[in-house]
Amino acid sequence: xxxxxxxxxxxxxxxxxxxxxxxxxxxxxxxxxxxxxxxxxxxxxxxxxxxxxxxxxxxxxxxxxxxxxxxxxxxxxxxxxxxxxxxxxxxxxxxxxxxxxxxxxxxxxxxxxxxxxxxxxxxxxxxxxxxxxxxxxxxxxxxxxxxxxxxxxxxx
Numbered sequence: 001x002x003x004x005x006x007x008x009x010x011x012x013x014x015x016x017x018x019x020x021x022x023x024x025x026x027x028x029x030x031x032x033x034x035x036x037x038x039x040x041x042x043x044x045x046x047x048x049x050x051x052x053x054x055x056x057x058x059x060x061x062x063x064x065x066x067x068x069x070x071x072x073x074x075x076x077x078x079x080x081x082x083x084x085x086x087x088x089x090x091x092x093x094x095x096x097x098x099x100x101x102x103x104x105x106x107x108x109x110x111x112x113x114x115x116x117x118x119x120x121x122x123x124x125x126x127x128x129x130x131x132x133x134x135x136x137x138x139x140x141x142x143x144x145x146x147x148x149x150x151x152x153x154x155x156x
Contacts, residue, residue: 016054020035024049026047026049029043035050065134068127068131069139071113072124072131072139073138073139074097074101074103074110075110075111075113076128076141076142076145078093078097078110079141079144079145081093082111083144090155093111093155094108094109094111095109097110111155112155114145114155115154115156120149120154121148121149121152121154121155122152124145124149125141125145125146128140128145
């Protein structure tokens with residue numbers, strides 16, 4: 001991952017992908033093996049070796065944290081994309097996130113998810129910081145989001 005400084009910072013998934021390809025030959029669907037098992041080109045389920053080969057370092061991760069880590073990572077990236085002009089509007093983010101990236105429809109979209117967090121943007125910022133403290137700084141909220149939360153604003 002390139003940081004704002006232009007320096008490379010390795011992502012935690014790198015060693016997992018390297019090991020799957022180099023040691024297990026699980027390079028993806030085209031090889032008939034990756035994170036999923038395939039029969040006749042159709043995905044049949046997760047590869048059973050994932051749990052055997054890859055653990056959370058012996059720690060238990062609460063289910064709620066796992067769910068929110070997936071949602072918060074995408075929501076925080078959407079905020080950054082909005083800040084950088086990659087996304088031009090809140091509706092672009094919300095509408096595009098549903099079919100485009102498969103963000104859960106019950107959320108109303110990626111930035112609507114942020115709005116709907118218990119406590120609104122302030123609650124989202126607090127929870128983001130909790131996740132950052134537990135699981136690394138990728139969950140730190142961008143300054144623009146913190147400022148909006150402090151002002152009691154919403155995406156819309």
